[in-house]
Amino acid sequence: MSQQVEKFFNGVRDIPLEDYFTPGHRLCAGCGPAIAMKLIMKAIKMPTIVVNATGCVEVSTSMFPYVSWRVPWVHVAFENAAAVASGIVEALKILNRKRGKQMHDVIAIAGDGGTFDIGLQALSGALERNHKMLFICYDNEAYMNTGVQRSGATPTGAATTTSPAGKIIPGKQERKKDLIGIVVAHKIPYAATASISHPIDLMNKVRKALNIDGATLIHVLTPCTLGWRYPPSQTVKIARLAVETGYFPIYEVEDGRVKINIRLSKFKPIEEFIKIQGRFKHLLQPENERILDYLKKQIEENWSRLLKLEETGIRI
């Protein structure tokens, strides 16, 4: 049985009509991150400030003189969203004490590059300092804004423009970093994964995180039509398959304890997730079976670890 997240939103009827991430942005048709932004901004409490790292969402939602955000929105650079958000959080606290400035929730949003790679140091510092903020990583598993280059979040086997499916090296050979593992090692009160295919779960997690007094992080899988190479109409379906094949487990870690939110009685074969994406096409060729097996092994290992952690209740 799945253990659902604390419920603030029970179903689609509870989703507010009010949009704080508005239409008119320049993100692609079928953009996974755009769906994530819309859902996140429907789950906020008032008042909220958004800090955005450089990336797809940032460049496509702030093209002067237009902006897609109906909340204060701050962009400084690529690697420092967590640091900028730290400054805002602490300034609000001290100014609230000194002259009664209104408190706000602060959400930092970064892609996988701005989280797993270049933003990791600033994120680590902010998590260690445990500022009351929510950091959301929208993970499309490569540097999509610069034209699909590999990142620390790119999965084994995926072809990108800097890890191409070549004759000798068939796509990225290394593993994807375990972001939640890294984050939880900072002993923060709450971290979770979520998928745009499960909007109510995502929204409940956002709201839950915002209610926690400390640093929290949500890792959202957001398929990219251009980078993963599939038709724009398939974004949500692919996100769902990522969950149903076990590729992207949906779970949360509260005070170090793992809780799997979407437990699978039966895993769909990973091939169903892989075969409809251009980035993985070469993995179905017989000579690349080894890589596909390696990917399968990673999924199995990850699940057995999570299940064991959940079962034993050991704090990580």
Next chain:
Amino acid sequence: MSLVKQIRMVALTGNEAIAYAVKQANVDVIAAYPITPQTIIVERLSKYVADGELEAAFIQAESEHSALSICIGAALTGARTFTSTASQGLALMHEVLHIASSMRAPIVMAVANRALNSPLNIHCDHSDIMNARDTGWIHLFANNVQQAYDLTLIAFRLSEDLDVLLPTSINLDGFILTHSVEPVEVLPDEDVRNFLGENRYPYEIDFNKPLAYGVMALPDTYMEFRKQLYEVLKSAPRIYDEIAEEYAKISGRRYGKLLPYFTEDAEVIVIALGSSVETLKYVAKRLRREGLKAGVLGITMYRPFPEEELVEILSKAKVVVVMDRAYSYGGVGGPLYTDVLSTLYKNDLKITIADFIYGLGGRDFKISDAEEIFKKAFRALEKGSFDQDIYWWGVKE
């Protein structure tokens, strides 16, 4: 520090003087990362906060890059914000320096000027700040500990001025000023409070007035943003003059953008930044007694560069020596030299001039060095030229 409140003259190092000024400024957010020779500033500040003497958020970041990023977030939220760094730390901040000024974040930063690697060296030169010269910040230089204290207070007022809204760096020579104890006349807290007033940053991040900060601009609008930065730096010197004048009224200490010393009728003028100005002044005074028309020009405001005032002072000189504690490698000379040279050319002033690269990595600049450099300059006055345009002063051959 209760003693400080009662007695106005106190013995402080440069670092302590700056920390004390920042405390008196009732700063809201301090974010920094430890680096020699700046560290004592933030050590003192964290103690003030821990002891409840200063109500502020003290954040030790995990790098200088994050420290300045935290400052941007805090300043845009309306907090009076301070950081300090040196050398490699300033270099690591480099990307964020540009962003701080173009986002118009009124941050004050002390820079304990120190050499850059490699080889590793923790001692004084100006390579760090010269590398940050073109980042759109206002750069002020202190010649002594008193000035470090005074300029810190002036910097908050200048940065937060509604017609400025720019970050300001206060430069003080690493170890030479940061660690030297000097008698410092500190202002009563109340005078500082009245002089600075409240930070009235008009665009503070607030849900009730949602704004977008740090947007993306395409080629059709980007240049207009940059032109604004150009314009505001053009007008900042005038505002600095007004603030410095007001500060002179409460403190009795007047800081022009340039600090001329015996330049009125000087035939030889030596221009410098930082603590060496004091050594040069000492020697110039002695030379005056010998009847030599020697003058010294200290630069308080290095950016925006006080072009007009410089022309006015140099136009009467016959020989100019520029002292550069940094070099523009592969360029035509040290950074200050190229500034002075361009200013002279733009104003049709043909003056005998040479660049002296000195004191890199903390090599002492002694009274005897100042004497010899003046001697060379007076010889150039007789001959009509220097025998070379760039001297690497005191380098062992």
